[in-house]
Amino acid sequence: MLNFAILAPGSIAGKMAYAVSKIPEIKPYAVASRNLERAEKFAKEWNYEKAYGSYEEMVADPAVELVYVASPHSHHYEHAKMCIEAGKHVLVEKAFTVNTAQAEELVRLAKEKNVLLAEAIWTRYMPARKVIDDLIQEGIIGEIQSLTANLGYDIRHKERLIKPELAGGALLDVGLYPIQFALMAVHESICDIASSAVLSQEGVDLLNSVTITFESGVMAVLHSSMMSLTDREGVIYGDKGRIHVHNINNCEGITVYDKDNRIIKEVEMPPQINGYEYEVIACMNAIALGETECKEMPLEETVRGMRILDAIRAQWGMKYPCE
Numbered sequence: 001m002l003n004f005a006i007l008a009p010g011s012i013a014g015k016m017a018y019a020v021s022k023i024p025e026i027k028p029y030a031v032a033s034r035n036l037e038r039a040e041k042f043a044k045e046w047n048y049e050k051a052y053g054s055y056e057e058m059v060a061d062p063a064v065e066l067v068y069v070a071s072p073h074s075h076h077y078e079h080a081k082m083c084i085e086a087g088k089h090v091l092v093e094k095a096f097t098v099n100t101a102q103a104e105e106l107v108r109l110a111k112e113k114n115v116l117l118a119e120a121i122w123t124r125y126m127p128a129r130k131v132i133d134d135l136i137q138e139g140i141i142g143e144i145q146s147l148t149a150n151l152g153y154d155i156r157h158k159e160r161l162i163k164p165e166l167a168g169g170a171l172l173d174v175g176l177y178p179i180q181f182a183l184m185a186v187h188e189s190i191c192d193i194a195s196s197a198v199l200s201q202e203g204v205d206l207l208n209s210v211t212i213t214f215e216s217g218v219m220a221v222l223h224s225s226m227m228s229l230t231d232r233e234g235v236i237y238g239d240k241g242r243i244h245v246h247n248i249n250n251c252e253g254i255t256v257y258d259k260d261n262r263i264i265k266e267v268e269m270p271p272q273i274n275g276y277e278y279e280v281i282a283c284m285n286a287i288a289l290g291e292t293e294c295k296e297m298p299l300e301e302t303v304r305g306m307r308i309l310d311a312i313r314a315q316w317g318m319k320y321p322c323e
Contacts, residue, residue, distance in 0.1 A: 002284050003029035005064045005088075007055055007079055008071035009042035012093060016068055017046040019276035025284060029065075032058035055079060059086040066283055068120070069093060072160045073167035074322045077102040080117070084109050089116040091283050095172040098320055100306040107299045116292050117299060118283055121180055124297040125278035128251035129184060131267055132236075132243065136185065140256055140265065141238030144218050147185055149178035149234035149248050152207070152225030161226055162202060167320045169204030171197070171309060174249075175224035179308060181234045181248045182212055182220035183301070189215045195312045203318065210312055250275050 004026045006013045013031075020026050028048045033039035036053030043051035052058040059067065059082055066089040069079045077097045083090045084106065096119040097103045110117035123129065136144065151174045155161055161168040169175075190212055197208035207225035214220070223230070234245040241258040245251055256265040272278075282294045293299045313319070 001025060001027045002287065003027050003063050003065040004280070005030040005032070005058055005061075005067045006042075006048075007032050007058065007067055007069050007083070008075075009033050009039060010070055013042070013068070013070040014046075015274055016070065016276045016280075017042070017048075019273045020280060021046060022273045023277055023280060023284075026280060029063060030058050030061060055082060059083050059088055064088055066091060066116070066280075066287065068280075073098060073172050074165060074320065077106065080106050081109060084113050084115055084117065087113060087115060089283065089287055091118050091120050091279060093120045095167070095176055095309065096302050096306060098167045098172075099323055100303060100310050103303050103306040107303060110292060110299075114292060116283060116287050116294075118279070118286070118294045119297050119299075119302045119305075120279050121176070121297060121305075122250070122275055122279055123177060123180060123248065124184070124301075125282050125294070126251065126272075126275060127270055127278075128245070128254070129296075131251075131254060131269075132185065132245065135243055135254070135256060135265075135267075136236070140241065141236065141243055142240030143238055144186060145237050145239060146219045146221070147182060147234065147236045148221045149181040149245075150223040150225075150230045151175070151177045151232050151249055152223070152228055152230035154228050155226045156206065162200070162204065164203050165321045167322065168202075169200075169206075169318070170224045170226040171205050171208055171312060174226065175205075175208055175210070175222075176305065176309065177249055178220075178222035178224055178234070179210065179212070180305065181245070182222060183305065183308075185236050186214050186218050186220065188218065190308070191215050193308065193311055193315075195315050197316045197318070199316065199318065205316065205318060208312075208316075212308075
């Protein structure tokens with residue numbers, strides 16, 4: 001049994017707690033909030049053994065093994081660093097950090113302390129990823145020429161997304177999923193990034209578009225928004241057909257078309273708890289093997305993703321107060 005702990009019990013932590021409650025090998029052990037009453041309420045709801053009124057108290061508990069950091073983006077670096085320095089394995093909710101410098105420092109520290117560090121981009125861990133990889137590798141759509149992906153929700157009311165001091169905006173919350181979709185499909189160096197955004201009065205992006213050109217000439221045209229629900233579709237175009245991924249945020253199915261626009265394959269996704277279980281199981285397996293990163297989301301890829309996000313924000317002149 002692996003003793004699992006949650007740092008910052010918000011809404012996303014509740015989804016994680018539900019997934020963990022269904023994994024027999026994981027013990028819901030501890031939860032910490034800056035508010036003890038809130039921690040106690042969460043612990044009672046999800047059957048956690050310990051509730052702490054400070055993060056420092058929880059990471060000082062020697063029984064805690066794996067900590068899920070679910071605080072706002074702006075605090076991921078601080079909280080993950082605290083856990084690593086205490087010798088805990090850490091699963092950090094996306095976006096991993098605010099910028100590349102913070103990500104590189106966490107990676108360095110985790111290797112120094114010999115603890116697991118992983119980014120909780122769930123699409124990297126889900127079964128759909130292997131399905132897409134296999135379809136590409138078998139050549140069912142031929143050589144990839146381009147791809148498109150989008151992700152948007154009406155989430156403009158959420159405080160953590162509105163405020164620059166919480167590293168808000170669409171890019172670090174939903175925009176990284178279309179980017180990751182492209183990086184998972186095309187394993188090449190990037191030669192150009194062009195982007196634009198509509199910024200709020202507070203200075204965070206409400207919606208954006210990003211075009212990534214890879215070294216072979218493959219182009220990824222990506223869009224994300226916190227203003228409205230999009231179709232969440234991802235399409236990979238080859239010279240022999242195309243792959244449609246229905247909902248890039250949590251794949252609901254895959255349809256493959258040939259170059260004559262005929263459906264030649266459809267793939268259903270297996271039942272899941274809620275999708276959060278895959279990243280926890282990956283961490284559990286890596287810890288059991290003595291690994292300090294998950295093969296599904298190598299730390300090199302996490303840092304690469306942060307470099308791309310930094311480059312995009314630089315084009316907009318969007319900088320957070322915590323940087």
